[in-house]
Amino acid sequence: MLILTCPCCGVAADEIELAPGGQAHIARRGPDSTDAAFEEYLFLRDNPRGVHFERWRHAMGCGKWFHAARCTATNEVFGTYPAQTTEPPQEIRDRIAERRTDQPKDSRA
């Protein structure tokens, strides 16, 4: 039972108010994409034992989507941030680097 602070309304929301949305920062591939690029967009997801950037929606609250950086093994949360971004903010990256030595390679590289 996680607690994630919704960066949109500021509520420290219990997991039962939230809906998960899978991996964050996946760039959409449209009609002109190659089969390989489209396969990656549609089907291929990271499954790290460690820091993961993921989408959540404050579904039973303000209704907004946001992103969270969470360790899948310990449930440590390095921060939440608005969904209107294509990559984790520097502040979040810094916090992960500071707290974790096993920071994963950028999954989108």
Next chain:
Amino acid sequence: MSTRLATGGRLIDRSRQVSFTFDGTTLRGHPGDTLASALLASGRTLVGRSFKYHRPRGVIASGAEEPNALVGLGQGDRFEPNARATTTELFDGLQAASQNCWPSLDYDVGAVNAALSRFLPAGFYYKMFIHPRAFWKHVYEPFIRHSAGLGRAPAVEARDPDRYEHFHHHTDVLVVGGGVAGLQAAKTAGESGLRVLLVEQTGHWGGRAPVDGGTIDGKTPEDWIGDTLQALDNMPNVTLRLRLQGAGLYDHGYVLGYERLADHAPDAPGPRHRLWRIRAGRIVTATGAIERPLPFAGNDRPGVMLASAVRDYIVNWGVSAGDRLVVVTNNDDAYRTALAHHRAGLTVPAVLDARPEGGGALMAEAQAAGIRVLTGRGIAQVNGTRALTGVEICAQAGEGTPLETIACDAVAMSGGWSPVVHLWSHCGGKLVWDEAAAAFRPDPDRAPIGQDGASNVIAAGAANGQGDLSSILKDAEKAGKTAARDLGGTPSDASAPDAEQPAEAPLAPVWMMPQGAPHALRAKAFLDFQNDVKVSDVHLAAQEGFESVEHTKRYTTLGMATDQGKMSNINGLAVLSRALNAPIPQVGTTTFRPPYTPVSMGAIAGEARGPLFQPIRRTPLHDWHETHGAKWEPVGQWRRPYCYPRAGEDKHAAVAREIDATRGSLGLLDASTLGKIVVKGPDAGRFLDMLYTNMMSTLKPGRCRYGLMCSENGFLIDDGVVARLDDDTFLCHTTTGGADRIHAHMEDWLQTEWWDWKVYTANLTEQFAQIAVVGPNARKLLEKLGGIDVSAETLPFMAFAEGQLAGHPVRVFRISFSGELSYEIAVPAGQARALWDRIVDAGAEWQITPYGTEALHVMRAEKGFIMIGDETDGTVIPQDLGLDWAISKKKDDYLGKRAQARSHMTDPDRWKLVGLKTLDGSVLPDGAYAVTEGTNVNGQRNTEGRVTSSYHSPTLGHGIAMGLAHRGPERMGEVLTFMRDDGKTAIEARIVDPVFFDPEGAKQNV
């Protein structure tokens, strides 16, 4: 035999009596008794039979760790199995029954298992009940199910009449355990001003300290507890709660608390149990320690008890375990039991101390009191079956040669203490082996962590491996300060109270008594009393190669089930480690799972039962439907009328009548559950062009267009009519099940992909009721109601108008899901019933007939209209359904477009939508598969299609169906063979056009 002492018992009220029954016999006790103390006071040493061997068992402990004294409580609707007698507070009228025995506790047929015990070793079931394979289902499984298991389940027809509830509580610091450590930790943390919740699972504060003695700040423990409680009561930021167990610890400081409000007071108003859902910044586990049994032959006999429990019964409840008590120990603490028994005026013929040098000050005190102490001695075996008659003593260092028989009727055993680390371990806290205490204790360097990555659980006192009173209190004070400081609080600089207790000599681990016991003795030395696991079973598991402690646990059932290894864990591990010749820390522990003790299903369900089991969504016309005899159909959480049978009508007749009336004159449908989502903004058209497969941006204001929505996978997820309200505002209708899902889908794309697009959405599904007026006389009815020009010229098909209808503000959509002339009227929900009543009145001259979802389904199927969830199942693309006409070729992009270009999606061999007409006119089974020649790799018949919708059409007088068939549209006129539900008989159907009725659309085009 156990009995009530003439004096003593700090928890009981001797001035009053309560009566209760055990196996039908009426017995008496006092308020403050537990069921266990009252049974012992009544001389009941035999309280149950063991799980596997049906050995006679008595009370062994005095708290939550009790493995033996499990009873069935109450009767009928209130029957509850597996209640621990030691944690069941006595009340007047309590009914208890022993378990696991037949025909009676005293004469148990299953005890033959005990005689056969050498044939029932660890893993017996795994080995014996495998062959022959066919025997499993009908012979072995029923036998095992009958003979194994704890208490019986409540009767199938029983309905729990009690109430239960949840309660969410937020606190800075949660302290679990109301012993002296918990009290001290709560006081220290509370002095910082932070919110503190202190919970205690029993009905009294102070834990063991009042029984074990010593002084705190020069006071008796009892006085210190009283003073500390007073201080805590005076802190408004501290909440104290008895009968509330910290049952489970989970992520991010989430703790489940199990509060038993009425188990001790069945007539109390309010809920029986309350499940506390606690969020705490820091959790102090001051959960104490549990005494370990000593593994000697016959240690499970009624009358053999934990030394601490014997002492508890004397001090707390004024009950003696027997007249002549032999104490057997490997540590100093058990001498307190010998002294307490002696002080009660009873006899302690001997203390058997397994340590060659014996103990310290407490031993000296016992000797001074005249108690005989034998060092380096242990118990070889126990004499007497039903009642103890004596013990054979032996050298602990030897193989069990009896040296002397000591007559006694009770034995108090102590193998040392194990910290209660369950909560610490539930969420990943790790343990370290404490060599001196021969126990695992919490490893502060590997504590559970919270969302910020910092440790959020602090063990305190005996639960942290502290032994004497002084260090327990110091540790608790430190824990309270740490918790407060971690959360930014400033604890007071008061120091821990000074406590004094006699110094204790070191414990000597005893994992088998005597250490060289032969198999015959090991096979009677129990490790896990609840699951009947003996020392010999663990040896056998080790011999058979079970080196992992987790495997051994499952193979032998050691520490499983409700026991969760409370008493058995350490002894079992130690025996395994000796058998494997590996150090205990290397063998490790098994995982402790929540809850600490069983939590009632009622508490877990909380309020969610009966009408509150789940939300039922009602349309504004629900009451009308109900009073007009609607048969309900659940559609998601909505309830929609399936049909409205009249007197003497079955459902089929009602549906046929409703269809006939609608197609013949005038029908009326409550379509309020349809989703209605407003989409507005300069980019609304562009957005809907991405969302729908068709072009929506070209729709003219005032007009409607049917649209399809797909996921990025290309699969069809929803359909509905879009109306353009003005230049930058659209109203999107969704399916009943789609309203919330599609609104969320829209917000997902707007918020996370196209956040720079200027579009707002609002889900207005519940603002408007939607009433469909359907049939040849629909226009006449609306004209009669008056207020809106609904002529064919002004309001053509796929247009809408706004205005007042019969005085109600409405939006009238001329759309059709039945093929009839049809208007869907949106009206504010609060006015829906008034308008509906007007329509019913006004429609009387055309025999207006309300119809339900089944008539709706049949009529749409007659017209070949698809239904999301029938024709689609998450693997169907619009092209499969012949809906290419609704897919824009002009758009560069829409959600799902790229996926629909994938090779599998464009494969001409896909199954596609067709109509199906049986050769004999019967109705195809819904979901039936069309079979073809040959078999697949699994040996199953090959298939070439399946039925997605199937009905009897009263309009056409025969069965109609839609289905997906291999290259279906290319095979018009071919006959497919479908299998009936029995999988044997076939039914043939011809592939036809899916539009069965009025293919020209003449009926709606008027």
Next chain:
Amino acid sequence: MSDPVLPLGGARFDGLIAVEEVPQGMVALRGSLDAEAVKAAVTELTGAAMPDPLRATRQGDHALLWMAPDELLILLPRADGPQAARDLADTLSGEHALVTDVSDARAVFALSGDDGRLRETLAKLTSADLSPGAFAPGTVRRTRLAQIPAALWLTEPGVARVLCFRSVARYAFDLLSEAGREGSAVEVL
């Protein structure tokens, strides 16, 4: 126009607290709550100032409830919803905003009684922290009430409003009545 029908016809429960279904006009606004034009328009309509996040402001029988960074719920007398929605939409015609009358879409319950009992009744149903230190009067919280979404607004000590969708009005009323039954006080808040 006929009188609007309340979802439960004005149901009432008396226990640890009183729960009463009340008529309430409601207009939902989606738009930029920071925009001066939006602030001015809602203040002109209600007399109340734009609330801070997770808060409400009141003026007489009007109130503004902060629902999301781009969403405001305007409370006003029951009959005023349609006209107020039209007026506000006109005022904001130059802005990118969406104004809808939602007076019929929701059920509103007025809760009143002892402040502690009221907080406890709600705390049986929601994971939100309802302790006085965390949930002061004027706080608005959208949350999950047992199995449904709902909004809570503590107007003053011992008085609150609970808003939920109309279709689950019965469920919400039954929930509040069950949680507020006599004899079930927790007595910690």
